[in-house]
Amino acid sequence: MDLTFYQIIAPVIAVVAIVYAWSLVGRKKKTMWEGILWTLFWGLVASLAMFPNLMNWVSAVTGIKDRENAVFITFFGVLFFIVFYLVMRLEEMEQRQTRIVRKIALRDSGLDEDEKE
């Protein structure tokens, strides 16, 4: 069986991601449940890479049969990634702003433990 580069690299990345997720579970930064969800997600990525014929079933169900549709779906995926990245950045900024507001509130009340130290 001839393996493509993607078929080799995707399972490797999936294994690394799963090991990393479980190391976070071990360090109590993730819960067991989140570890299971991550394992299922990356397991699916690896399965699709190793057994691309699974996509035949997906294409039969979704109706993606020609190249034009494949291109459309690919760009849809790229856009999805960009939105995902932007949402992450927005979340980070919102958290940072909240931390600042909370810190000011505690400092003004004389209850900021960091200031006391």
Added chain:
Amino acid sequence: MKTIAVIPAYNEESRVEVVINDVSQYVSEVIVVDDGSSDATALNAEKAGAKLVQHVENCGAGAATMTGIDAARAMGAEIIVTIDADEQHNPKDIPALITPLKEGRADVVFANRFGQKNRIPFVRRFANGCGNILTFFTTGKWVSDSQCGFKAFGPKAIEEIDLKMSGFEFCSEIVRETVQHRWRMQQIPTKVLYSEYTLAKGQSFANGIKTALKVLLRSFLR
């Protein structure tokens, strides 16, 4: 044990004084976190004798609760009770809520508005049911009333809790913290009073969807 009540409040000028006076009978001190209100909530809270902590900007119920917990920690709290400022909870339930903590049987106690006969509108029951299912899906732990703001935390939980979510998602995050830190949990049936005021102040359907998406996103990003 030193028990401090934390009341996150946003535009609750008409209710906050009554809640503080009622809650004061059951705890050593009361902290009100004014979450950037545009009315006289802060003024009325101070008038009623609560320790006031003020956000300069509205950040959400989760952020206000965590600020209150930090303040209570700094004041040496051994038990923290969080309660809404809109009078929907009955402070008479506080002793029952903190008993498992005092007896060392639990680290966190959740109030359960569905554990006894209460008049709860169907829409609220449905929304809370969806919240419970989503919380179970993201944390793996079933809590009968995961979205209730009435809770009590014991010494272990006070030391370890670190909420990062700003809005109403924090209720699901507390369940996640319970799982993560292996806190012993108990659920106590409590009274709830839904009035036109509390229903108007509560979450809208659109807000509920936003909260659900945030919970899912955060559980994936962690």
